[in-house]
Amino acid sequence: MKIKDIVNRDIVNLTNCEFEPIHIPGSIQPHGFLLGINIHSWKIDFCSGNIQDYIPSTHQAILGNEFKAIFGEKKEALIKDYIKKNALLSSSPLKLKLLGYPFLCTVHKSNEIYILEAESAKENSKKVADVYDQTSQFLSYMNSTHTLKELCEMVVKGIREITGYDRVMVYRFDKDYNGEVFAESVREDLEPFLELHYPHTDIPVQARELYMKNLLRLIVDINYTPVPLYTVDNGEDRNLDLSLSILRSTSPIHVQYLQNMGVGATLTISLIHKDKLWGLIACHHYSEKNLTPEIRLAAQLQGHFITSQIDIRQSNEEYEIARKSNIALEKLNALHLSANEDAFKTVVQNENLLATCNASGVAIVFNNTIYKNGLTPDDRNINKLIKWLSVFTNNGTFSTEKLLDFLPDVNDYCEEASGILYHSLSTENDDCIIWFRPESLTEINWAGDPNKAIVKDANGLYPRNSFKLYKEIVKCQSKLWLQPELNAGANYAHTLQKQFNLLIISQEEEKYRKLSELLKETNSELENINWISTHDLQEPLRKIQMLSSRLLGKEDEQFSETVINSVQRMNNSAKRMQTLLIDILKYTKIQHINDSFETVDPHDVLVEVLSDLNEMINEKQAIIQIETLPQITGIPFLMKQLFTNLIQNSLKYSFPDKTPIVKIKSLGICELNSNSFEVLEFSDNGIGFEQQFAENIFNIFSRLHSQEAYKGSGVGLALCKKIMQVHKGSITAEGIENQGAKFKLYFPLNHE
The missing domain is CATH 1.20.5 (Single alpha-helices involved in coiled-coils or other helix-helix interfaces)
Incomplete structure (x- = not known):
């Protein structure tokens, strides 16, 4: 059986620094040993090379054997029971004697391997009872604090007392994962790091991901020699994921970084809030230092106290801001505004509009008019800004404390508008409201130049070795928008949108009112013209005919x-x-016509029509064929006019040397646009028409033939269309030149 180590010797180089595979180093720290047990066969597939330092055996003798063959069935049963009972496998240590030596062990699953990590069980320097007494005392301190900062200060003091580290810090991340020492308890003779900032490159992405998985990380001795992990060489990829391991070996870059700081040992506890890495509890010691698992867990418990209180403490700190914003919002909503554009002048000049979001300036844009108050950019720059915002947000919302990061040409007005809170109030134009915040010059103290966090040269990759205070003045950046301010802005934008809609409706009503008056005047004039046309003009026509x-x-x-x-x-x-x-x-x-509809028998109407047209029918020797027709809901005298016009049309446009045949039949019920219609068809064998004119023939005064060829006013079919519209139906025409025409009448079954 051939055995090989799985040390990742290419763990870091000049090209993969941002993707350093720190979760598979293939080695561990030497303050314990590691076994990798196959979850199916319970054979030992992995073993650290230092096992002989803890028990009388070697990795060569152990690898490939079943666990019980080396340590006994009873020990295997204890581990299986531990796994079964502990949902968080690494949260509480398992006391286990292996080959006669006592160990405190943790077990967790990594793919198809159970990883057992064992550390020697030594006499505690602090009894467990004492540790929990201190934790209980810490709880009482916690209840006496009010702000998050006070709580964190109490935590670092309590953890330092429990663990004995030289320096304990709460390290808080910003949205870009730059870190700040938020609270600190430090040995008096050491330089404090409180309020120093560290660039995001000090803790790269892959390290932050591991902090999310493994909430506690211990380095006992920065100057340790990594212990290789061994496995049976069977030709497969034998990497072992140590993301959750307590003993996992550390990135050489991180080790060198700590060495540059002069640190000898560390303990790091993750602070997770809303499924994100909010910060870390970072403990530094300036010589090597180990902790028992009980003390580690006590420290980790205090980290849980912080994360459980973040929302509460932040809410307490934001309460007063929220209270003032809500008061301003209530006063704004209580304003009695007119339904015209003067309302925006009233609103924008009200001091509560600025107080709602603690802004220094505000602008409301409606119908391309800008209403503004306070410290704002000029109208030209506001117009440029809203054009960009409407596209960038797709007529949505947007807030930032540093507009310069999104819009490079904001330098012209960053003094008055470094931060903005924007709400679009229309999906069709640039109507919106924008709150502005001015530039707030900020001095940040960095622990070393953030631009020199990682050093690369021809010989390799190195962490920075200078932590000399570096001051940076941040320009074109405003104060952060807090959540209560964002909420208040969103609430008032919703109220303002209602005002916009009310104004738009009022404007539309006014427009339609004026159109209605104009239409009434026009109709009155048309009625006068109709009167003149039908009465005054007919008198001279009668005289002309008489003379x-x-x-x-x-x-x-x-x-x-x-x-x-x-x-x-x-x-x-x-x-x-x-x-x-x-x-x-x-x-x-x-x-x-306002006549009510009634049930009409088309046969009865057609009898009257044919009687009226008897002379014309006989003159043309026409044949009128009427099939069985259903009853229809309609206005009788209009239907008579409709049928008369259609039959007259067929007789008029017939061939002089051919017997006209007019067929009238039912096509049954038809569904159109989710409505039901009774359909009648009038067809003839006359001169027809080209189908391209099928719609034009219904236009008033529309004629396809000269007056000399076929007499008529060009009103008949327009009249038919009008009658069908009164019946809430429609009429269509189909024609083939020299072969005849068909007219289909669609009568709705429901007139409601």
Whole structure:
């Protein structure tokens, strides 16, 4: 059996520093030993090379054997029971004697391997009872604090008392994962780090990910020699994921970083809030130092106290801000505003609009007009800004304390508008409200130049070795928008949107009112014109007809043929004009009909129509074929007018040498646009028309033929369309030139 180590010798280089595989170092720290047990066979697949320092055996003798064959069935049963009972496998230590030596062990699962980590069980320098007494005392201190900072200060003091580290810090991340020492308890002779900032590169992404998985990390001796892990060489990829391991070997870059700081040992506890890494409890010692598992857990428990209190303490700190914002918001909502654009002048000048979000300036944009108050950019820059915001946010919301990060040309006005809170109030235009905050010059004390956090040269990759105080002045950045301020802004934007909608509705109502008045005036004028057309104009037409008839009827007068033809043409023109005026009157009267609908039998209506058209039918020798027709809901006299026009149309546009045939039948019930219609069809064998004119023929005064070829006013089919609209139905036409035409009438079954 061949055995090999799994040390990752390429763990870090110049090209993979940002993706350093720190979770698979293939080695551990020497203050304990590690076994990797296959979860199925319970064979020992991995073993650290230092096991002989703790028990009388070697990794060569152990690897490949079943656990019980080396340590006995009883020990295997104890471990299985421990695994079964502990959901958090590494949270409480298992006391176990292996080959006669006492150990405190933790077990966790890594893929298909149970990782057992064992540390020697030594006499505690502090009894467990004492540790928990201190923790209980800490709880009483916690109840006496009010702010998050006070709580963190109490935590670092309590952890330092329990653990004995030289320095204990609460390290808090900002949104970019730059860190700040938020609270500190330190040995008096050491330089304090309180309020110093550290760049995000000091704790890279992969390290933060591990802090999310493994909440406690211990380095006993910075100058340790890594212990390799061994496995049976069977040709497979034998990496072992040590993300949750307590003994996991540390990145050489991180070790060198700590050495540059002069640190000898560390303990790190993750502070997780809302599923994100909020910060760390970082403990430093300036010589090597180990802790018993009980003391580690006591320290970790205090970390849990912090995370459980973050929301409460932050809420307490933000309560006063929220209270003032809500008071301002209530006063704004209590304003009685008019339903016109003067309302925005009233709102924007109200001091509560600025107080709502603790802003220094505000602008409301409606209908391309800017209403503003306080410290704001000029109108030109506001217009540029809202054009960008509407596109960038897709007419949504946006807030930032550093607009410069998103819009490089903001330098022109960053003094008055480094921070903005924006709410779009329309999806169709640039209507919006924007609160502004001015530049707030901030001095940040960095522990060394953040631009030199990692040093690269031809020989390799190195962490910075200078932690000399570096001061940075941050420009074009405002104070942070706190959540209560963001909430208040969103609430008032919703209220303002209602005001916008009310104003838009009022403007639309005013527009429609004016249109209605204009339409009423126009209709009145049209009625006057109709009266003149149908009454005043018909009088001279009747006189023309009467005089022309008298002239033609005088037997004692001899007129030339030219004169007679002229008088006849004049008489015919007067008749056509009279017919046109009558048709116009019929057309305009239809829109004023308010007759109630009733059930009508089309057969009865057609009997009357055919009786009225008897002379024309006989003259044309036409055949009218009527099939069984269903009853229809309609207005009887309008249906008579409709049927009359359609039959007259078929007779008028028939061939002179061909017997006209008009067929009238039912096509049954048809579904259109989720509505049901009874459909009647009038078809003929006349001259027809080209289908491209199927819609135009329903336009008033529309004619496809000359007056000389076919007499008529061009109103008949327009009248048919109007009648069908009154019935809330429709009419369509199909034609084939020289083969006939079909007209389909759609009567709705429901007139509600």
